[in-house]
Amino acid sequence: MKHLIVYSSVTGNTKKIAEAIAQIFDEGADIFPVEAAPPADDYDFIAIGFWVDRGTADHKTQAYLRTIHGKKVALFATLGAYPDSEHAAKSMANAAALLADDNKLLGSFICQGKVASRLLEKFKDLPEGHPHAMTPEREARHREAAKHPDANDLQKAQEIFASLLTKISLVH
Template sequence: MQKWLIVYSSNTGNTEQIAKAMFQVLGSEAADIYLIKEAPAVEQLPQYDIIAVGYWLTRGAPDKAVQQWLHNLSGKRVVLFQTHGTDKYSEHSVTAFARAASCLGDNCEVLGTFGCQGRINPVLLNKRLTLSADDPHAPTERNKKRWAMAAQHPDTTDLAEARQFIAAIQRKLILREKYQNTQQ
């Protein structure tokens, strides 16, 4: 059995909900789950076969705590998951996965990525309401509509998709192992 580690950072509870949904699929026999500030030390990471790292976005990248933690990973199979206030498949969210992957240490393999829209921190949202019209985060009608949509997430569909995603990664790993065994 593969041993998983789920490590996450959560600013408003969005990423925590996704992490816990993923953990439900894996179960406590196959996985451990920690907030980033309580994550195991690098010396303890060899016991884990797959590490799922969740984070919220700030300025188009994982939060600083996760960026620093990702640098400690070396030679690991990794799953990245993120929550953000933007549209699920926007350029902003896709680019953020690349930024997260660029933080990884040497010889890591990204097995998959999962993104989910989520509520924006109310303090940040209040600051955005005062921005001038030339700022990309200004309270334009388009942004206000997106913020209202983000406030409804993660919802039950998002949580179900997170569970399906982890189950699909598990199936992918089983099939990969079978294929590799037939090639020997």
């Protein structure tokens, strides 16, 4: 069975998760940035990784998700918000909803990822009351995000995908 990992990553957070996941496939996996993704026809299982952009998958991954048919799929993502937040759950669900019904979604993983400093600079200038204006709570979240993905995130991603592999062999 051939495994494919396709990821979208602007600042490298999601790429780190993709590379960690690639290590768990004994028989190897092909790994590509979404811009260079090969035709999916040759693969049985595709792990698709994205960075969260305004509450869903980034645009390139949105387009890619729509092209996938009849595959076993698992999703992974990084975002600025906390991974156990409603926003994280919704962002993952919004991305999953872009997959056609003829795919089988086996599972997902999401963790925090450092937010680009150019975006944080913009937030600093926003007036009080703006939905993205800096508050002590948001600053704390960004400080935490700046530490991710860390070694623990990479390990968790590997554990989740390792258990998915068992599922794949069961639903083969």
